[in-house]
Amino acid sequence: TQLLEQSPQFLSIQEGENLTVYCNSSSVFSSLQWYRQEPGEGPVLLVTVVTGGEVKKLKRLTFQFGDARKDSSLHITAAQPGDTGLYLCAGMRAGGTSYGKLTFGQGTILTVHP
C-alpha cells in the first residue's frame, strides 16, 4: 500500500484550463515537497511546505498543506504546454529522526495540449 496517495495519475487538458493534483495520507508529515520531473531527467524541487494550513504560490502554481499535515494539493491556473511533466509529492514523516528520508506519491503525468 502506498503511504502517499496521489491523484489523479494522469491528466490531459487544454491550454488555459485549471487543474488540481491531490496528495493524501493517513500519516502526519513534518513537511511536504512537490517536485517536477521532465523525461530523461531527475526530479526538481518546486516547493516545500512545513506548517499546517500553509499556502505557497509560485507564479501560476498554488501549493497548500492540510491543517493536519496529512495532505497537500497543487493547483495550476491557466495551464500552459510548458507545464507538461510528471508531478511528484513527497513527504517527510513526523516523529523521530527522519534523516531527510522522503516518501513519494505515485506521481501525476500532466499533458497540456496547445
Added chain:
Amino acid sequence: NAGVTQTPKFRVLKTGQSMTLLCAQDMNHEYMYWYRQDPGMGLRLIHYSVGEGTTAKGEVPDGYNVSRLKKQNFLLGLESAAPSQTSVYFCASSYGGGASYEQYFGPGTRLTVT
C-alpha cells in the same frame, strides 16, 4: 558546478551479472540517497547515507548494497541482477536531513535486466 552526476546513463545486464552504479556530487552535501523509479510507483528509497563511512537501509534494500567511502561519492551495487531490478535509478544529495532541506537529483541510470 556539475551538481549530482550518475554513471552510467544506460546499462543492460543479464540475470545473475553484477554491476556498480556511481553517484558523485560536488556540493559538499552530507546526505546522499539512492532511489528506484518504476511506472505508477513514484520513487522508492533503496539506501541512504548521512555522512562519509555511514550507510542505512531504506524502503526496498533487498538485492542492493552501497558504500560511501568518500563524502562526494555514493555507490550502489547489484551483486546478482534479477529482472525485478529493471528500473530507473536516481541518486540524490542534500545538505541536511531537516524538514525543509531540498534534495538534488541526478539524471538517472536506466537499467534493464534480461
